[in-house]
Amino acid sequence: MRVSRLMLVTLRDVPADAEIASHQLLLRGGFIRRVGSGIYAYLPLMWRVLQRINAIVREEMNAVGALETLLPQLQPAELWQRSGRWQGYTAGEGIMFHLDDRQGRQLGLGPTHEEVITALAGELLRSYRQLPVTLYQIQSKFRDEIRPRFGLMRGREFIMKDAYSFHADASDLQACYGAMDGAYRRIFDRCGLQTVAVEADSGAIGGAASQEFMVTAEAGEDLILMNESGSYAANLEKAVSIAPDAIPLPEGDSRSINTPGQHTIEALCSAQQLEPSQVVKVLALIARMDSGSERPVLACLRGDQELNEVKLINALTAALGEGVLDLGAVTAEQLERQGLQPWPFGALGPDLEDSRLVGARTWAPTFLRFADPTALALDRFVCGANTPDQHRWGWRWRDCQVPPQAVDLRNARAGDRCQSDPEQTLVARRGIEVGHIFQLGQKYSLAMDASFTNADGGQEALWMGCYGIGVSRLAQAAVEQHHDDAGICWPLAIAPFQVIVVVANLQDATQRSLGEDLYARLMDQGVDALLDDRQERAGVKFKDADLIGIPWRIVVGRAAADGQVELVERATRQADVLPGDAALERVLAAIAAA
RNA sequence: CGGGAUGUAGCGCAGCUUGGUAGCGCACUUCGUUCGGGACGAAGGGGCCGCAGGUUCGAAUCCUGUCAUCCCGACCA
Numbered sequence: 001m002r003v004s005r006l007m008l009v010t011l012r013d014v015p016a017d018a019e020i021a022s023h024q025l026l027l028r029g030g031f032i033r034r035v036g037s038g039i040y041a042y043l044p045l046m047w048r049v050l051q052r053i054n055a056i057v058r059e060e061m062n063a064v065g066a067l068e069t070l071l072p073q074l075q076p077a078e079l080w081q082r083s084g085r086w087q088g089y090t091a092g093e094g095i096m097f098h099l100d101d102r103q104g105r106q107l108g109l110g111p112t113h114e115e116v117i118t119a120l121a122g123e124l125l126r127s128y129r130q131l132p133v134t135l136y137q138i139q140s141k142f143r144d145e146i147r148p149r150f151g152l153m154r155g156r157e158f159i160m161k162d163a164y165s166f167h168a169d170a171s172d173l174q175a176c177y178g179a180m181d182g183a184y185r186r187i188f189d190r191c192g193l194q195t196v197a198v199e200a201d202s203g204a205i206g207g208a209a210s211q212e213f214m215v216t217a218e219a220g221e222d223l224i225l226m227n228e229s230g231s232y233a234a235n236l237e238k239a240v241s242i243a244p245d246a247i248p249l250p251e252g253d254s255r256s257i258n259t260p261g262q263h264t265i266e267a268l269c270s271a272q273q274l275e276p277s278q279v280v281k282v283l284a285l286i287a288r289m290d291s292g293s294e295r296p297v298l299a300c301l302r303g304d305q306e307l308n309e310v311k312l313i314n315a316l317t318a319a320l321g322e323g324v325l326d327l328g329a330v331t332a333e334q335l336e337r338q339g340l341q342p343w344p345f346g347a348l349g350p351d352l353e354d355s356r357l358v359g360a361r362t363w364a365p366t367f368l369r370f371a372d373p374t375a376l377a378l379d380r381f382v383c384g385a386n387t388p389d390q391h392r393w394g395w396r397w398r399d400c401q402v403p404p405q406a407v408d409l410r411n412a413r414a415g416d417r418c419q420s421d422p423e424q425t426l427v428a429r430r431g432i433e434v435g436h437i438f439q440l441g442q443k444y445s446l447a448m449d450a451s452f453t454n455a456d457g458g459q460e461a462l463w464m465g466c467y468g469i470g471v472s473r474l475a476q477a478a479v480e481q482h483h484d485d486a487g488i489c490w491p492l493a494i495a496p497f498q499v500i501v502v503v504a505n506l507q508d509a510t511q512r513s514l515g516e517d518l519y520a521r522l523m524d525q526g527v528d529a530l531l532d533d534r535q536e537r538a539g540v541k542f543k544d545a546d547l548i549g550i551p552w553r554i555v556v557g558r559a560a561a562d563g564q565v566e567l568v569e570r571a572t573r574q575a576d577v578l579p580g581d582a583a584l585e586r587v588l589a590a591i592a593a594a
Numbered sequence: 595c596g597g598g599a600u601g602u603a604g605c606g607c608a609g610c611u612u613g614g615u616a617g618c619g620c621a622c623u624u625c626g627u628u629c630g631g632g633a634c635g636a637a638g639g640g641g642c643c644g645c646a647g648g649u650u651c652g653a654a655u656c657c658u659g660u661c662a663u664c665c666c667g668a669c670c671a
Binding site: 009010011012013014015016017018019027028034036037093095111112141143145146147149153154155158159160161162212221222309326327328432433434435436468469470471472473474502504505506507508536537538539540541542543544546555557558566 | 595600604605606607619620621628629630631632633662663664665666667668669670671
């Protein structure tokens with residue numbers, strides 16, 4: 001390809017609406033253009049990158065026996081109603097774009113494809129003899145994100161590879177999950193990405209085990225915790241740890257203490273000369289469940305620890321057998337709306353009485369009470385007295401009339417000891433989630449009534465797994481991980497072109513013909529090569545070549561008179577002057593070795 | 595949705611306080627000189643000042659509304 005024909009439009013200035021390096025560089029290099037919030041056009045250079053990633057994904061998916069398909073993006077609401085997700089995905093905070101057709105039928109634009117694929121599998125897979133089957137597709141997904149961000153990192157339309165596997169039993173599902181884990185590691189490795197596989201919350205998608213693949217980068221939206229050896233890594237949502245030891249409360253009789261205006265742990269501790277770990281804090285929350293019921297929740301934590309909302313949501317789901325739509329702190333305004341008297345926020349105790357809820361308009365009349373084990377492990381502690389500006393010093397759990405249920409509710413933190421290997425401490429890293437694999441089990445097949453005849457002749461719901469890769473996000477994550485102050489340094493495997501031949505001075509016939517010759521020979525060898533044949537000064541071409549990140553550059557300049565060229569490796573900036581033939585050989589060898 | 599910010603040429607910005615009909619750099623076109631790290635000179639082209647109302651003799655500028663985009667939180671590949 002000749003650069004003069006490439007519609008290459010690079011920008012010198014950084015676009016004002018791009019925050020992170022990868023987003024800026026993709027815009028400046030002429031890879032993408034914003035069309036709307038979270039909506040991007042992939043320009044020819046970008047499309048080449050995406051196609052290369054897709055090719056690697058296809059090879060690895062095919063290698064584990066997955067079959068490529070293409071499912072509709074326009075999906076009837078009826079399918080989503082069958083799985084029970086239509087409401088949650090379209091109402092309120094729901095992320096599914098949806099519309100009515102001319103007949104008034106409701107349709108959704110696919111944010112994911114469990115419904116479609118499970119319905120199909122239910123029709124097509126009739127016998128255990130057909131199993132296992134894995135299907136995958138690469139296509140655009142649509143999600144009405146609450147906040148699109150950072151270019152391709154969180155778009156409302158983005159390219160995803162999604163795969164779904166169907167099995168006759170749980171152990172076969174586990175085997176497939178393991179194979180996908182391997183395939184994913186190979187995919188990211190081949191794309192030149194450094195990733196960490198982390199334990200993840202299975203969240204709204206549901207199911208048993210789940211693992212995320214994170215590209216480690218400062219710009220990442222996720223926080224992950226891992227130990228130094230890498231034997232443990234988890235998303236903050238899921239991470240567990242051994243909390244630091246609490247500092248015991250000094251000897252003394254239990255008593256009430258006046259704590260005027262001391263509504264926060266910090267204020268309380270500094271005024272009363274306490275350590276946060278000597279205090280039990282009680283958070284009052286209200287959970288709105290899938291069924292519409294509103295459940296008041298009391299969550300007790302040691303004063304130095306933070307609530308992990310995902311863990312609490314999971315505890316609620318387990319306790320009530322339904323999903324949580326929304327979870328938030330109880331506010332004074334909400335109490336007023338419920339027709340309740342004010343609560344002594346800042347001085348709540350674990351034994352806050354259910355009578356506080358009597359007469360509530362829409363809330364359930366009793367608290368769901370949970371406490372983190374680190375709080376329950378305290379022998380004597382300080383907590384609110386359920387009276388404004390009053391706390392209790394030296395209180396014990398046995399004093400609590402309504403004991404809470406023990407559930408892990410706290411965020412693990414950097415510096416905590418690792419639970420699986422207490423010798424090691426956890427460190428925090430930021431990550432970009434580029435892949436996620438789930439063992440769904442029978443959640444969707446039961447809901448969608450997708451069953452097969454098992455070896456015993458009985459009907460059984462299909463066992464399912466699902467496996468996603470954010471292809472367009474992965475491409476940008478690669479830039480985030482591979483760039484310098486001059487521009488992008490694409491890993492060879494996913495670079496839009498592998499080599500660029502820069503003719504320094506097009507007026508010079510010798511340079512021009514040597515450049516053309518090298519370019520033609522590269523093309524003959526099947527190398528994706530660019531020839532910068534623009535009537536520009538050499539400096540402009542060098543800047544652009546650096547910016548768009550072509551891994552190898554062959555500069556045909558003054559030394560062309562002696563048949564010499566300069567070979568530059570983009571990532572390392574290492575440059576060598578050598579004869580054209582030798583440069584060609586080196587590049588071909590490097591490409592072959594990769 | 596809550597909080598913050600910004601909308602002026604393809605990109606980056608100034609002008610707004612104190613109203614008088616729009617400017618700078620880059621990019622683009624033409625000519626000349628230059629030609630290995632975003633050249634120089636000369637001459638050009640390009641703007642419903644986000645949109646709609648209002649105030650005023652007169653609005654990019656003041657007022658009201660509205661829309662869009664970006665950043666911080668809940669969502670996720």
